[in-house]
Amino acid sequence: MLPRVDLSIATWRARAIRYVSIYLVLALTLVGARFFTQDVRPTLRAAQDREAALLNERDELELRVQALTNPQRIRDWALHNGMRRFAEAPKTTQDITGVPAPAPLSARSTLEVKTEWK
DSSP states (O other): OOOOOOOOHHHHHHHHHHHHHHHHHHHHHHHHHHHHTTTHHHHHHHHHHHHHHHHHHHHHHHHHHHHHTOHHHHHHHHHHTTOOOTTTSOOOOOOOOSOOOOOOOOSOOOOOOOOOOO
16 A cells, blocks of 8 residues: 655645745855855956966066077177187196006906807
């Protein structure tokens, strides 16, 4: 036998009140979450704009560094400041003192080699 289902007006009214109150609580929760997080999106947009500006600045600075470290530009700067090229600079030589001479090599060294043919 099947259990009897209560279809009275009081039961339906209680169910309707319960469902409406659940929906009301969910709606208030969503509205509250939106209210407390309303500043997240503008802050995120501002951070993205700052990131884009910093990336552009980094790229520009990288190009400036590459232009300033050009070998020709460095060479011109060095010559302008009185530096001379190594090939054109006067060179002096001097004996290195205080270093002991290496031990003489033995005239006879032994090396044994064994070869097997198969």
